Amino acid sequence: MHNNSMYTYGEINFPLEIINEGHARIMVPRLEAFSRNGVVEPAWAPVFYNPKAKFSRDISILFLYTYFKHILPPKNGRGIKIIEPLSATGVRGLRYILEVPFVEKVFLNDKNPLAFKLIKVNSQLNKVHEKVFIGNEDANIFMYGVLSREGHVDVVDIDPFGSSTPFLDTALRLVRNNGIVCLTFTDVAVPYGVYPLTCLRRYSAFSFRVPFSPETALRILLGHLCREALKFDYGIEPLLAFYVDYYVRIFARVIKKIQVANKSLEKLAYVGYCTKCGFRMQVNYLTAKHGMVSYCDLCGHKIRYIGPLWGGRYLDKKLIEFMLMENEKQRYGDSRLDKLLKTLYNELDEVPFYYNVGEFAKMFKMNEKSPTKYVKIFREKGYKASLTHLDSKGFKVHAEYPIILEEAKKVE
Numbered sequence: 001m002h003n004n005s006m007y008t009y010g011e012i013n014f015p016l017e018i019i020n021e022g023h024a025r026i027m028v029p030r031l032e033a034f035s036r037n038g039v040v041e042p043a044w045a046p047v048f049y050n051p052k053a054k055f056s057r058d059i060s061i062l063f064l065y066t067y068f069k070h071i072l073p074p075k076n077g078r079g080i081k082i083i084e085p086l087s088a089t090g091v092r093g094l095r096y097i098l099e100v101p102f103v104e105k106v107f108l109n110d111k112n113p114l115a116f117k118l119i120k121v122n123s124q125l126n127k128v129h130e131k132v133f134i135g136n137e138d139a140n141i142f143m144y145g146v147l148s149r150e151g152h153v154d155v156v157d158i159d160p161f162g163s164s165t166p167f168l169d170t171a172l173r174l175v176r177n178n179g180i181v182c183l184t185f186t187d188v189a190v191p192y193g194v195y196p197l198t199c200l201r202r203y204s205a206f207s208f209r210v211p212f213s214p215e216t217a218l219r220i221l222l223g224h225l226c227r228e229a230l231k232f233d234y235g236i237e238p239l240l241a242f243y244v245d246y247y248v249r250i251f252a253r254v255i256k257k258i259q260v261a262n263k264s265l266e267k268l269a270y271v272g273y274c275t276k277c278g279f280r281m282q283v284n285y286l287t288a289k290h291g292m293v294s295y296c297d298l299c300g301h302k303i304r305y306i307g308p309l310w311g312g313r314y315l316d317k318k319l320i321e322f323m324l325m326e327n328e329k330q331r332y333g334d335s336r337l338d339k340l341l342k343t344l345y346n347e348l349d350e351v352p353f354y355y356n357v358g359e360f361a362k363m364f365k366m367n368e369k370s371p372t373k374y375v376k377i378f379r380e381k382g383y384k385a386s387l388t389h390l391d392s393k394g395f396k397v398h399a400e401y402p403i404i405l406e407e408a409k410k411v412e
Contacts, residue, residue, distance in 0.1 A: 012117050014046050015377040018125075022061065022332070023098040026091045026122050043161065047115045047149070048088040055336065056249055057092050060182060061099050062323055062332040063240060063251055064155065068102045070322040072178065079104025080154040083146055083174065085167065086110065086137035090119035090132075092159065097128045099332075107153070109135035109142040124345055139171030139252060141172040152176035159184045165202055168228045177256040180239075184224065185248045191220035193306075207306050210273050211356040212280075214390040218243050219271075219352065222310035225252060226264050235260030241314040242344060244388055271353060276301035278359050279401050281353055282311055298401065315349040343389040348396040354388045360408040369411045377411055378404075 015033035029045035042050040087108040116136035123129040156171040162241040164183040193209035235251040268285035274296035283291040361368040378385035
């Protein structure tokens with residue numbers, strides 16, 4: 001909801017408006033005032049605010065509310081501490097205070113001096129300034145400062161324009177044992193395979209385009225997080241990871257134990273793909289030297305490899321079940337949030353990698369069929385199968401590839 005009045009506020013001398021998002025009233029740049037030839041781009045405003053990212057904020061708030069209510073409630077009346085070092089208007093962090101009842105303190109920061117001033121205004125506007133510490137520094141310097149003054153925090157939320165990579169090292173040091181890191185990556189084209197050299201530089205992983213690239217992108221980013229954590233002898237437990245619109249969002253628990261780090265290491269893998277027949281295979285990272293084959297067992301064509309990436313699960317189904325329940329009660333987001341959570345709940349995340357119906361249409365020279373039909377036919381044959389949130393034309397099935405090909409021919 002928007003208040004159509006136009007404001008300037010003290011030293012913040014550019015057009016502003018007050019919007020309502022969740023339980024918060026937020027003063028944000030009036031984006032239309034910075035449009036060019038009728039095009040509105042949030043990055044052109046003096047302080048970044050993206051109304052389309054409300055979906056990401058809604059699901060983040062629902063996640064933390066549910067996690068600290070049902071999975072790991074704070075003990076002995078201790079509140080939780082959250083840091084968001086790239087805050088812009090402060091909308092996400094302020095909503096955490098207003099909508100997650102266990103929050104004791106939120107550390108907000110932006111190196112943009114105008115954003116710093118706007119966060120102050122918004123914390124006062126929502127009467128939560130006593131729970132907010134606001135910084136005006138480089139994100140990594142701010143996080144190190146909080147670590148030295150306050151100690152570890154329960155949640156580190158990194159929501160940049162681009163990659164979370166430059167902030168991961170500091171975030172992993174700052175989060176407490178069993179704490180949560182929430183990460184956004186908007187540079188998905190890189191692990192997707194569009195820019196393989198950039199992926200090798202930025203994520204130390206090989207990538208190229210395949211029919212299931214959304215999943216390889218998600219798993220490369222999870223694998224990157226895992227390897228960054230391993231440097232400190234930390235393990236990770238992905239609780240919720242998804243790829244929607246233009247970004248990947250990851251919620252993972254960081255467990256600072258060598259035994260868990262070793263278990264995480266065992267879940268790293270490569271995926272081998274035959275560009276001729278579509279066969280795919282997962283090879284464990286630790287035994288890759290012996291497990292990697294050069295040629296496809298089915299057609300003899302050369303196998304290409306993507307990775308390393310995360311080969312384990314990326315969804316905690318019990319948590320998602322609680323999130324669905326809380327969303328039904330609280331109505332954090334719109335119907336899209338409910339639809340995504342239901343798809344994630346039913347998704348076979350333990351089965352890498354999904355198939356796109358277009359693969360079989362091209363292979364068997366037939367019209368594309370609905371992925372729902374493929375799921376139905378495989379379930380009728382006794383195989384686990386599901387749709388996937390990663391691709392509207394995708395499905396997952398737990399079966400050997402020759403069986404998949406044989407059954408796919410029969411789909412009408």
